[in-house]
Amino acid sequence: MNREVVSQLAYLAASILFIFGLRGLTKPDKARRGMMLAAIGMLIAIIGTLVKAEIISYGWILVGLVLGSLIGYPLGVWVPMTAMPQRIAFSHMFGALAATLVGVSEYYTDLTAGHGIGVAKMSALAFEVLFGALTVTGSFVAFGKLAEFLPGRPVTYRGQNAVNLVLAAIAVVLFVVVVLNPEASVAFYAMLVLATVIGLFLVLPIGGADMPVVISLMNSYAGLAASATGFAIGNDVLIIAGALDGASGFILSIVMSKAMNRSFSNILFGAFGSAPSVAARSAEGLTVASITAEDAALQLAYAHSVIVIPGYGLAVAQAQHQIRELADLIEKNGGEVRYAIHPVAGRMPGHMNVLLAEANVPYDRLYEMEEINSRFEETDLALVIGANDVVNPAARNDPGSPIYGMPILNADRARRVIVLKRGMSPGFAGIENELFYAENTSMLFGDAKASLQKLIAEVKAS
């Protein structure tokens, strides 16, 4: 059989296996098998490429494959689950880098070979390099903010949006110039450099708490850049895989921004938290009821139904195992424990689910917000740990609040609420939380892990 036919068949098989692989992720018990199929698809695609007649030397390819595997192995096996967001941001950088470099190589080769580049191919190449380069630096900044070697707070200055708009306009002009005249290599490389700058300027002003949206957007961009590569070199498996990635990232960024009650433009150009405009209700004159670990444990021990609401504070305190231990004790006493997971409970989409699964919390106890919100009324006790804005009733009933309209977990509707919290500091949105002052709420102050350990000891004793 002709080599080209072999590669094309391999790519077709890989495309189908990728789609089956992603479909596996719609069911937790089918997911691993699905991903195995996707991995086989990848292997087939690699082999199908290596047999191509164009490939004449394998030495450097082998170097790249071995080096990549050596880098990939620790990224897959050693990275802790808490570091997942920065790890994913880091790989978006790699994915976009590969797409960008292939684009530059393709452009340079065509140009030096002297055969012209058609408008369609040039558009694809320019798009690939523009989005690819922007994603490399944008993801790097996201990685830096999540790994905390760059400041997590929004980096802003006056006239920022105007500067960004001008840069974007210049990039568009360069794009048009190079598409109309592919020989204008200065425009091509200038666009490449400008795209890296735009990537930096786009993500630097975005605060650490908004990173879930940024990661998802970068996921989408990396996919689009890969798709553009497919257009440029006429490779359908690249177009398909890139489109799947692009769709996935796009959907996740919509899910995340909805959960934060924010529009894309607000996240990208808003620098959240800088100016709460309308006066939200203040907490003056309200009192907080604190509770001892002994009393809280007594309530937990006798509760028939408990909903745990974990927030990022739980992950920061590394208290996932303690909450599972406490849940086991409550269940042993005949109570029922469910977990209510807000979409932005972690630092990336679905992060909290992974952290709890790692602590051996069974996944059929983890409930999405829409599934569980109607159950709070009939629940004895809501246990809020390290979560704040996502349980703030002001989102429902205070039009003056900056988070008004944000979908929240209705913890306040449970019969009793116990909040584990370090102190009375407001959440990242910087607003007071009425839930903490509600009549049915008691506050258990202290470090989440230490408080949970006390609760475990007390429940055991009771």
Add this chain to the structure above:
Amino acid sequence: MSFSDLYVFVLAAFVGYQIITRVPALLHTPLMAATNAISGISLVGSLVAAGSDRNTLSTVLGVIAVTAAMANVVGGFLITDRMLSMFKRATPVNKPN
């Protein structure tokens, strides 16, 4: 590049949209890790750039691209499987509660 590429793109994006809207929030992190691994498919472009001896620049950029894409493939599939292996049920699937 041909017009049929555009059809492929639009149809693939549509299939992607249909499937991914059905992925539960529970698995959104593994989903992102999985798409990351799949994005390593840029290997099919970078392998050609690295191995077809077109010119030095192309080979150098190609090798870097192969390295980056392969890191995503290996790391991406490993970490996705590592995450998915942690998701376990309390009760068997066919016996509710």
